[in-house]
Amino acid sequence: MERSLVIIKPDAVNRDLIGRIIARLEEKGLKIVAMKMEKLHPYKLKDHYAHLKDKPFYEEIIKYMSSIPSILLVIEGKQAVEVVRKMIGPTQGREAPSGTIRGDFSVSNQSNLVHASDSTETAQKEIERFFKAEELHEYQKMNFDWIYSKDEKSLK
Ligand code: ADP
Numbered sequence: 001m002e003r004s005l006v007i008i009k010p011d012a013v014n015r016d017l018i019g020r021i022i023a024r025l026e027e028k029g030l031k032i033v034a035m036k037m038e039k040l041h042p043y044k045l046k047d048h049y050a051h052l053k054d055k056p057f058y059e060e061i062i063k064y065m066s067s068i069p070s071i072l073l074v075i076e077g078k079q080a081v082e083v084v085r086k087m088i089g090p091t092q093g094r095e096a097p098s099g100t101i102r103g104d105f106s107v108s109n110q111s112n113l114v115h116a117s118d119s120t121e122t123a124q125k126e127i128e129r130f131f132k133a134e135e136l137h138e139y140q141k142m143n144f145d146w147i148y149s150k151d152e153k154s155l156k
Helices: 010-016 016-028 043-049 058-065 078-088 101-105 119-130 148-153
Strands: 002-008 030-037 068-077 115-116
Touching: 002 016, 002 078, 002 119, 002 148, 010 016, 010 058, 016 030, 016 078, 016 101, 043 058, 043 119, 068 078, 078 101, 078 115, 078 119, 078 148
Parallel strands: none
Antiparallel strands: 002 068, 002 115, 030 068
16 A cells, blocks of 8 residues: 655644545545644755755745645555545645535645645655654454455555
8 A cells, every 4th residue: 555645734624624625535434544643844845846846836835835844644554645635636726626625624735734645755854854663553343344455455
């Protein structure tokens, strides 16, 4: 099974949307294998958002993302990276379709509530950036047999 890093960002924490966002991930059938609250340090965020360092809004996202704590999760499932990206929707809240988390709860380019890894390669780097190996849990869930078919369970 694949893993993705999800960050429930400071705006979602401030707007009391933590529970609703986690509920959506759970309802979909995804498995939470790690979760914590952390006020993200700018040095970690500078790494995380290095691909945006030439954008005019770069300093502002570092400030916004380090302003109050975020909730960090590692989510596991078949094709979890793609599945979670589809669930959160495109970056711009006003353009994100209804039914996606950003589309339903955000009207902003910056304050778009959630981060999720955009490829399996970045997911691995991001999980290592924000979690120690011992914070990731391996466990069986009772509903697993009802979430995937026999064939799907044996595939990645
Ligand atoms: P995504 O979060 O969808 O992977 P990016 O990696 O391009 O998108 O951007 C990272 C974050 O930077 C966005 O989630 C958003 O918070 C912020 N951001 C992106 N575009 C803008 C913008 N035009 N103005 C302000 N903030 C932005």
